Amino acid sequence: MIGWARHHVQSCAAALRRLARAPLAVGFNVLTVGIALALPLGGYLALENLARLAAGAGAKPQLSVYFARDTGPPDVDRVRAGLEAAAGVRAVRFIGRDEALRKMQQDAGLAEILAALKSNPLPDVLVIDLAAEDPAAAEALATRIQALPEVERVQFDAQWARRLDAALRVGRLALTLLAGLLAIGLVTVSFNAVRLQIVTQRDEIELAKLVGATDAFVRRPFLYQGAAIGVLGGIAAAAIVLGAWLLLERELARLAAAYGTSFRLHGLPPSEWAAILAFSGIIGWSGAYASASKYLHAIRPR
Amino acid sequence: MPIISCSRVTKRYPGGFEALRDVSFGIEPGEMVFLTGHSGAGKTSLLKLLPAIERATAGTVLINGQNVGALRARAVPFLRRTLGLVFQEQRLLYDRSVFENVMLPLLVTGHATRDAARRARAALDKVGLLARERTNPITLSGGEQQRLCVARAVVNRPSILIADEPTASLDAASAVEILEIFGAFNQVGVTVLIATHDQSLVARFASRVLRLDHGRLAA
Known part of the structure; x- marks a missing residue:
């Protein structure tokens, strides 16, 4: 040995x-x-x-919910309240169309373009932070929101990830x-x-x-x-x-x-x-x- | 009981050449025996059967009671460790020193380095080459190289020493010197088998002679 x-x-x-x-x-x-x-x-x-x-x-999966242009504040609030209560949702943040426009106007390049527009083209937006990193659950939630009549479009921000x-x-x-x-x-x-x-x-x-x-x-x-x-x-x-x-x-x-x-x-x-x-x-x-x-x-x- | 025994050994090479035919003999422990015969008589063929370099076509070769022809390939190295071999072509390694050449068989058997070095020096001392241990074998004379081969063969303290034409390339004085070294090992109990075609050398020793003639053992 x-x-x-x-x-x-x-x-x-x-x-x-x-x-x-x-x-x-x-x-x-x-x-x-x-x-x-x-x-x-x-x-x-x-x-x-x-x-x-x-x-x-992709660590913070988010859904961006774009409302139809003619949606009034009461409808937005109703949808918002419903989403805050939904399972898998951690936080919901509201970005009003006026606030969004103001933000964009701060950008020198965009300000010129926006100035040429007669009215605010931006919709109201809800940004939803999801609790879990489960893509399937996020997908399901997105589909459900998309079905709401007030909602124009739902964007799943983790999709590119x-x-x-x-x-x-x-x-x-x-x-x-x-x-x-x-x-x-x-x-x-x-x-x-x-x-x-x-x-x-x-x-x-x-x-x-x-x-x-x-x-x-x-x-x-x-x-x-x-x-x-x-x-x-x-x-x-x-x-x-x-x-x-x-x-x-x-x-x-x-x-x-x-x-x-x-x-x-x-x-x-x-x-x-x-x-x-x-x-x-x-x-x-x-x-x-x-x-x-x-x-x-x-x-x-x- | 003989330490080496051949009975009815025949060696036929591929192609049909019969190098040995019906060879039987026994060598007792401690004996010194010469194997003689003309060139091509079968001396080398016979010696190659003992360490299982070649296998007999027919008959049995026993060493220490072990049937060499029936040994499995895995067992062959352990048979060879009990034999000291001096080859016709010297097989010295010229990329290392005299000392390292003698060390090789001890490395193979896994001896502790210090013990191995001591044994290697003792073997070199016995053949009178201790002073040359650091040199390369290429610088040695023919007789010295042959002595180095003997040192390498005995370093593992084999019970049997087998030499094939160890004096072939040597002058008379060196040849006698080599044979005297073999004689000295025989004196301390080593069984020695030497193949040589040189009758005059054989005559100097009072040892038994096995003579091969065209592959047959002559009385």
């Missing part, structure tokens, strides 16, 4: 030494893995940030597929790297088998080599993504400032970075395992 553990340490050290001995070849392999992983990783980060944005905007959410779902699926395909590609990178290493170490492998090495013993350093290529590739991918990020973040902040909001990119928690490195390590290990199983078996001392 101790001997077994010792050999794991020795194999790992030997694998790393071998990698260090061929820095250029290893560097290219690592870079290949890194670039290929950076693609889905960057996509994932972008999607996560978009999703966060969508969640922030839901559309974005659906789009994000498609994006995530596409990314998963991409990551899956690239993972298979990366398995072959590790497979070939290990195959080459096995060929160059043929003499040593034969000798080890002659002095009583088991197949597992011979295979172990190659598995570590594959895993190391994977993990180093994962680190390279993280570096690439972080580099791109730093470049983007400043420009995004500037863009957000131009729109009068602030925007910050959100990174991944350490556990997810660790998971990504583990994933890339497993990819490298699998390629190495396939390669070692295939080619080591073929090496028999003569």
